[in-house]
Amino acid sequence: MDENTSAIESTSSENNRDYFDKKFDLLMKKLENVENIKISVQTNSNKINSLEEKVKNLEREISSLKNENQEIQKLVNRKNLIITGLQDSENETNSELKILISQTVNSAAQLSINANIDQCIRLGKFTPGKCRPIRISFLSQHQRDLLLNKKKMFTHPVYLNEDLPYNMRAEHNMLRKMKKEAMANQKEVKINWKEKSITIDGVKSFVAENTSNQFKPKIFEFRAQQPIDDFLEEPKPKKLRQGKRKN
Numbered sequence: 529m530d531e532n533t534s535a536i537e538s539t540s541s542e543n544n545r546d547y548f549d550k551k552f553d554l555l556m557k558k559l560e561n562v563e564n565i566k567i568s569v570q571t572n573s574n575k576i577n578s579l580e581e582k583v584k585n586l587e588r589e590i591s592s593l594k595n596e597n598q599e600i601q602k603l604v605n606r607k608n609l610i611i612t613g614l615q616d617s618e619n620e621t622n623s624e625l626k627i628l629i630s631q632t633v634n635s636a637a638q639l640s641i642n643a644n645i646d647q648c649i650r651l652g653k654f655t656p657g658k659c660r661p662i663r664i665s666f667l668s669q670h671q672r673d674l675l676l677n678k679k680k681m682f683t684h685p686v687y688l689n690e691d692l693p694y695n696m697r698a699e700h701n702m703l704r705k706m707k708k709e710a711m712a713n714q715k716e717v718k719i720n721w722k723e724k725s726i727t728i729d730g731v732k733s734f735v736a737e738n739t740s741n742q743f744k745p746k747i748f749e750f751r752a753q754q755p756i757d758d759f760l761e762e763p764k765p766k767k768l769r770q771g772k773r774k775n
Contacts, residue, residue: 594695601693607646607672608691609664613684616650616659625650629664632686637678644671663691699724699735706733 614628630642647665654660666672679688692700703719703726710717710728718727724735 598693598696605691606669607666609672609676610661610689610691611664611686612661613659613686614662616654618654622648625662629662633675636686637675637681639675639678641675702735
C-alpha cells in the first residue's frame with residue numbers, strides 16, 4: 529500500500545512539474561511577444577514622429593512658396609490696377625470699355641489716361657444687376673502709379689485698387705471690415721498693410737491663412753506682453769471625414 533501510494537505521489541509530482549513547465553514556457557512566450565510588441569510600438573512611434581516632422585517642414589515650405597508666389601504675382605501685376613463699380617453691360621465692346629474708363633478717371637481725378645492704357649478687360653462672367661471689376665494694364669508702372677496716387681479722389685460706388693493676388697485681396701478685405709466695425713464703435717484703429725495687422729485700442733491682431741485648399745483668413749490676437757511666436761503657430765490640420773460605405 530505504501531509503495532503504491534509513493535508511486536502515485538511520484539507520478540502526480542511529475543505531472544505537476546510538466547504542467548507548470550508548460551505554463552512557464554507559455555508565459556515566457558507571451559512575455560517575449562509583449563516585448564516584441566513594445567519594440568514595434570516604439571519603432572512605429574518614431575516613424576510617426578518623423579513623418580509629423582516632415583509634414584511640418586513641408587507645410588513651412590508650402591507657406592514660403594505661397595509667399596514667394598504672391599510676390600511674383602505682385603511683380604507681374606505691377607503695371608495693373610483694378611477698378612470696380614463701373615456700369616456693366618453684356619454686349620460691351622473693348623472700345624466702349626476703354627472710353628468708359630477714360631471718362632470716369634478724367635471726371636474723378638482730372639487725369640487723362642487714354643493714351644497710357646495698354647489693355648483693359650472685365651473680370652468674370654456677366655451677371656445682370658452686377659458690375660464686374662475691370663483690370664487696367666498700363667504701358668509703364670510710372671503711369672499706373674500716377675493714377676494710383678489719386679485713388680482717394682474716387683467716390684462710391686467706384687473704387688481703385690492695386691491688382692493683388694487673391695489671398696492678399698482676401699486679407700485686405702478682412703482688415704477693412706475690421707476697421708469699419710471698430711470705427712463704428714468709436715475705437716482707435718491702425719492698419720499695417722505690410723505685416724497684415726490691425727491695432728484696435730492698443731491690441732494688435734494679425735491675419736494668417738489656413739492650411740486648407742480653400743483660402744480663408746484667420747485672425748490671431750497679439751498683445752505686447754505675449755511672445756510673438758505664440759500667434760505664428762501654424763493651425764492644426766483638420767481630420768478628414770470618411771464617407772459611409774455603400775452596400
